[in-house]
Amino acid sequence: MSSNTDHLGRPIVAITGIGLVTSLGQGIKDNWAALTAGRSGIHPITRFPTDHLSTTISGTVDFLASSNKGASALTYELAELAAREAVSGASLNVNDFAGPLFLASPPIELDWHERLSLYDTADLTQPVYERLLAAAREHMRSDTFEASQFGSIADRLSDRFGARGLPITLSTACASGATAIQLGVEAIQRGETSRALAIGADGSATAEALIRFSLLSALSTQNENPEKASKPFSKDRDGFVLAEGGAALVLESLESAKARGAKVLGILKGCGEKADDFHRTRSKPDGSPAIAAVRAAIADAGLHEDEIDYVNAHGTSTPENDKMEHLSLSTVFGERIKQMPISSNKSMIGHTLSAAGAVEAVVSVLTMQHGVIPPTINYDVPDPAIELDVVPNVKRDASVSSVLSNSFGFGGQNACLVMTREPV
Amino acid sequence: MSARDVVITGIGLVSSLGEGAERHWEVLRAPGAKPVYDADIFHPYTIHPLPEIEWGQQIAKRGDQRQMETWQRLGTYTAGVALGDAGAKDDEQLLATMDMIVAAGGGERDVNVDQAILDAALSRNDRDVLLNEKLTTELRPTLFLAQLSNLLAGNISIVHKVTGSSRTFMGEEGAGVSAIETAVARIRSGQSSHVLVGGAFQTEHPDMLLAYELGGFLHRKRWKSIWKRAANDGGGVITGSGAAFLVLETREHAEARGARIYAVIERVASGRSKRADGNLSDAISGLVRALDLPEDQLLAISGASGAHVATGAERSALASAGKFAVRGFSSLTGHMKEAQFPFAIALAALAIHNNAPYPPFDAENESELNGGPVDAALATAIGYSRFEGAALVVKA
Numbered sequence: 170m171s172s173n174t175d176h177l178g179r180p181i182v183a184i185t186g187i188g189l190v191t192s193l194g195q196g197i198k199d200n201w202a203a204l205t206a207g208r209s210g211i212h213p214i215t216r217f218p219t220d221h222l223s224t225t226i227s228g229t230v231d232f233l234a235s236s237n238k239g240a241s242a243l244t245y246e247l248a249e250l251a252a253r254e255a256v257s258g259a260s261l262n263v264n265d266f267a268g269p270l271f272l273a274s275p276p277i278e279l280d281w282h283e284r285l286s287l288y289d290t291a292d293l294t295q296p297v298y299e300r301l302l303a304a305a306r307e308h309m310r311s312d313t314f315e316a317s318q319f320g321s322i323a324d325r326l327s328d329r330f331g332a333r334g335l336p337i338t339l340s341t342a343c344a345s346g347a348t349a350i351q352l353g354v355e356a357i358q359r360g361e362t363s364r365a366l367a368i369g370a371d372g373s374a375t376a377e378a379l380i381r382f383s384l385l386s387a388l389s390t391q392n393e394n395p396e397k398a399s400k401p402f403s404k405d406r407d408g409f410v411l412a413e414g415g416a417a418l419v420l421e422s423l424e425s426a427k428a429r430g431a432k433v434l435g436i437l438k439g440c441g442e443k444a445d446d447f448h449r450t451r452s453k454p455d456g457s458p459a460i461a462a463v464r465a466a467i468a469d470a471g472l473h474e475d476e477i478d479y480v481n482a483h484g485t486s487t488p489e490n491d492k493m494e495h496l497s498l499s500t501v502f503g504e505r506i507k508q509m510p511i512s513s514n515k516s517m518i519g520h521t522l523s524a525a526g527a528v529e530a531v532v533s534v535l536t537m538q539h540g541v542i543p544p545t546i547n548y549d550v551p552d553p554a555i556e557l558d559v560v561p562n563v564k565r566d567a568s569v570s571s572v573l574s575n576s577f578g579f580g581g582q583n584a585c586l587v588m589t590r591e592p593v
Numbered sequence: 594m595s596a597r598d599v600v601i602t603g604i605g606l607v608s609s610l611g612e613g614a615e616r617h618w619e620v621l622r623a624p625g626a627k628p629v630y631d632a633d634i635f636h637p638y639t640i641h642p643l644p645e646i647e648w649g650q651q652i653a654k655r656g657d658q659r660q661m662e663t664w665q666r667l668g669t670y671t672a673g674v675a676l677g678d679a680g681a682k683d684d685e686q687l688l689a690t691m692d693m694i695v696a697a698g699g700g701e702r703d704v705n706v707d708q709a710i711l712d713a714a715l716s717r718n719d720r721d722v723l724l725n726e727k728l729t730t731e732l733r734p735t736l737f738l739a740q741l742s743n744l745l746a747g748n749i750s751i752v753h754k755v756t757g758s759s760r761t762f763m764g765e766e767g768a769g770v771s772a773i774e775t776a777v778a779r780i781r782s783g784q785s786s787h788v789l790v791g792g793a794f795q796t797e798h799p800d801m802l803l804a805y806e807l808g809g810f811l812h813r814k815r816w817k818s819i820w821k822r823a824a825n826d827g828g829g830v831i832t833g834s835g836a837a838f839l840v841l842e843t844r845e846h847a848e849a850r851g852a853r854i855y856a857v858i859e860r861v862a863s864g865r866s867k868r869a870d871g872n873l874s875d876a877i878s879g880l881v882r883a884l885d886l887p888e889d890q891l892l893a894i895s896g897a898s899g900a901h902v903a904t905g906a907e908r909s910a911l912a913s914a915g916k917f918a919v920r921g922f923s924s925l926t927g928h929m930k931e932a933q934f935p936f937a938i939a940l941a942a943l944a945i946h947n948n949a950p951y952p953p954f955d956a957e958n959e960s961e962l963n964g965g966p967v968d969a970a971l972a973t974a975i976g977y978s979r980f981e982g983a984a985l986v987v988k989a
Contacts, residue, residue: 217721217724217725218719218721218722218725219725220722220725220726221722221725221726221729221730222725222729223729274763276697276699276700276741276742276743276763278700278702279800279803279804279807281710281724284707284711285711285714285720288711288714288715289715297708298635298704298799299635299636301799301803302635302638302799302802302803302806305803305806305807305809306806306809306811306827309807309808309809310807311808313807314807314808317803317804317807318764318765318804318808318978318979319698319742319763319764319765319768320763320764320765320767320768320976320979320980321979323764324865324979324980327865328867334863334864334865335767335770335771335774335863335864335865335980335981335982336764336865337762337764337771337775338762338763338764338768339760339761339762339763340697340742340743340761340763341743341759341760341761342741342743348760352760352775355779355784356778358782358784359778359779359782359784361778376721376724376725376728377724377728380725380728380729380732381732381737382737383729384729384732384734384737385734385735385737385738442758442759443756443757443758444693444746444747444750444755444756444757444758444759445750445756446750446751446754446755446756447751448751449660449735449738449744449747449748449751450738458756578743579738579741579743579744579747580738580741580743580744580746580747580750580759581747581750581751581756581759582743582747582759
């Protein structure tokens with residue numbers, strides 16, 4: 170029995186199912202092939218006109234039925250596809266998952282097309298504030314109502330997969346995917362459930378989302394060669410590339426996984442978090458909150474810094490993030506950081522925001538499983554201030570038994586996960 | 594009694610009735626409390642507006658105040674009230690290890706920019722280009738952050754230095770239920786020692802009303818108690834601006850720092866009944882049964898929204914149990930969405946702490962509580978559209 174509990178006597182949490190959708194394709198197989206080939210999913214935007222925009226590229230997912238149906242519909246479809254792959258891959262019933270659901274998804278707002286179409290029916294003799302309200306109550310479109318409710322996507326997913334209880338929808342900005350996983354891990358550790366479904370999904374790359382990040386000077390404007398724009402840790406990096414995606418993990422107590430003979434893909438060994446109180450978009454100059462989050466995750470895993478083989482970086486390709494991530498990692502790992510492989514999936518996928526932490530956790534599992542580290546592509550002009558082995562441009566064969574996956578976000582969010590190949 | 598009991602040591606409340614735990618207790622314990630509402634500003638809808646707030650009392654820097662729209666400012670302010678009430682305000686070590694779960698909405702958009710786009714679009718066929726044109730030139734760059742869901746928690750970290758962890762849950766009343774339920778579970782299991790948990794809702798923005806009215810949920814005639822709103826007067830919900838934050842900790846942790854304990858959150862139950870099946874009342878009865886309540890007559894602080902189906906189902910579920918003195922506080926505060934469940938728990942804790950019930954808020958529809966001490970109370974939040982939660986709060 171003791172082999173089913175960790176260094177703190179908690180149930181060990183296994184990963185028994187994974188699913189993935191990004192601009193690189195649908196499903197684990199296609200994504201892994203693209204990631205190890207060093208292929209970029211970034212392309213010119215075609216979903217909406219790009220007149221007046223300073224960024225005209227993105228990693229939108231354009232090949233799904235909901236790709237042009239608004240953020241809410243696409244986020245649901247991304248979540249559904251990823252979760253279906255994860256749950257069926259775990260040899261569980263996709264209609265009766267029978268565990269809790271944790272969904273990281275973007276804060277939703279009424280889509281502009283819906284708002285405009287509502288206004289087309291408005292009575293312009295009414296006071297301004299009243300026009301949409303009156304149109305809303307006269308037309309009562311249930312789809313539009315559902316798209317305005319923060320809880321509706323998780324509610325639908327719960328129906329779809331037969332999840333148990335009240336589903337949790339959460340946002341910790343760009344760390345959301347990692348937080349969803351952490352919530353699932355904690356529920357299993359508390360003994361409330363033997364399994365949990367953690368999903369990160371983000372289909373919110375609308376014109377307005379792009380403009381908002383542009384106004385904060387967060388996006389790359391290297392539009393000429395879209396696939397070259399996301400270049401984490403490079404000297405000429407100039408911002409992240411907005412992207413969409415969905416990823417799901419079936420988390421399960423090792424005991425339960427063994428009992429039903431499920432294949433264990435990896436172990437979710439430790440989680441760490443720490444909030445930053447410095448600024449809304451910038452991190453504390455000494456990096457102490459990110460450092461604390463990394464250390465907390467490693468300690469929670471019962472490991473020593475030396476036992477981390479590889480870092481799946483947050484690596485957004487913004488000047489600020491990559492500099493601060495380097496500072497935090499070099500503080501935690503010391504001189505060893507120069508030899509440790511560290512790569513950023515975002516160089517190929519772009520930044521999938523609410524989904525990113527889950528997407529990168531899935532890729533971390535694949536990295537350990539296959540003994541192959543996906544590269545950081547577009548690494549042509551190294552930043553001399555960032556001395557890291559970023560696995561430049563070409564995948565690398567390596568036995569990876571443990572991964573640290575970082576997620577940092579606006580609003581002082583820092584969440585880190587430690588995954589291992591083996592239970593002990 | 595156990596060292597790991599989850600105790601409430603800080604309460605921050607803001608509603609149209611005023612500010613602070615004491616103020617709410619005083620107003621609501623007095624028979625015949627009168628609602629504060631505005632039936633004109635969003636006519637035909639009635640709303641309960643924010644009271645006058647001296648923002649600087651909790652958010653010292655004007656620069657910080659400017660970085661938030663009203664919803665974030667309200668939540669950050671109320672979190673400060675709760676921390677002050679818990680005696681945690683200047684304890685850096687306590688704040689640096691304090692976990693946080695915020696139940697958030699968001700989306701306080703720039704009404705003027707949106708309206709200009711809507712009006713211009715009436716005479717344009719290239720609407721997507723128009724959006725780019727207007728949004729790139731007229732949006733205030735920092736507005737995105739000032740209305741973003743997880744930035745309420747972000748601002749609480751910045752202003753009040755709560756930095757143990759920061760999690761934001763979304764999903765109307767259910768977000769508030771999950772926030773409380775998760776905080777309680779983490780504390781009880783030893784995953785956390787002390788947590789700031791709560792939510793805020795700012796209704797004085799047309800989009801906030803729109804999110805209800807797209808589903809036809811708003812009451813459109815003069816103010817009435819939640820139990821008296823007729824189906825032909827609209828959907829039954831009157832909204833209110835307000836917020837509720839709680840400081841929760843283990844009994845052991847609270848006693849070690851000499852904190853005052855209001856009450857204990859004994860049990861929390863949550864659910865996702867399939868509303869389309871039409872058996873919400875049975876689901877609520879099941880939820881209440883799961884709390885394993887005391888046998889005696891019990892005060893029930895109901896977060897009922899006024900929405901016809903959900904409120905009717907809750908009323909019949911509680912009535913069929915035959916032992917509840919129900920108090921529907923939304924009659925007086927309006928519906929505060931994500932803040933609804935934390936608010937209900939706070940009012941339950943105040944009654945227990947003061948060992949006295951609230952008089953009926955609607956004497957025709959709410960019964961008196963017969964004598965005796967108030968050493969337990971039920972708190973509910975049944976979502977107007979989805980998700981349900983309930984808790985048993987007991988004497989410390």
